[in-house]
Amino acid sequence: MKKENYTISVYTENNIGLLNRISAIFLRRHINLESFTASVSEIKDVFRFTIVVSVTEEQVKKIIGQIEKQIEVIKAFYHKDDETIYQETALFKIASKLLFEERKIQNVIKDSNANIVTVTPEFFVLEKTGRRRDVETLYDQLEPYGLMQFVRSGRISITKEKMHISKILENFGMEAV
Incomplete structure (x- = not known):
């Protein structure tokens, strides 16, 4: 089997x-x-x-x-x-300067349908809800820019x-x- x-x-x-x-x-x-x-x-x-x-x-x-x-x-x-029907949620913490200096990050956020949860002078937090492969794809796209923190929920x-x-x-x- x-x-x-x-x-x-x-x-x-x-x-x-x-x-x-x-x-x-x-x-x-x-x-x-x-x-x-x-x-x-x-x-x-x-x-x-x-x-x-x-x-x-x-x-x-x-x-x-x-x-x-x-x-x-x-x-x-x-x-x-x-x-x-299942989903997972992930949070990504990224340096704020990248949001304003890296045009590609703005496109990644828009294309992934992620939501900006909060923005401070030091960092911003993205929330992505979807299937595991959607979350992993966004992780792979953001990781080269440097993630300050990342956490993913279990499946619901x-x-x-x-x-x-x-x-x-x-x-x-x-x-x-």
């Missing part, structure tokens, strides 16, 4: 130590996490971990089974990239198809907000 990117969504209670136990599941299998984010979900008092891994479908099924054995985990799902995603998580959570006495 060939490896593919899978987005794993884990709906859980917010308990201390769960993140450690979930990451240990991947560690034991020597699976590198491509991306990991955590946030509140559409359901009150339920949190969502979004994890991206490159594995076979057989491996991701086993991982889901292990994750769901954790007592705080309500439900876990996996989806292929073509089954989700929603499924294209309706998820019936609300019905599942009704069994746990929870409801969607």
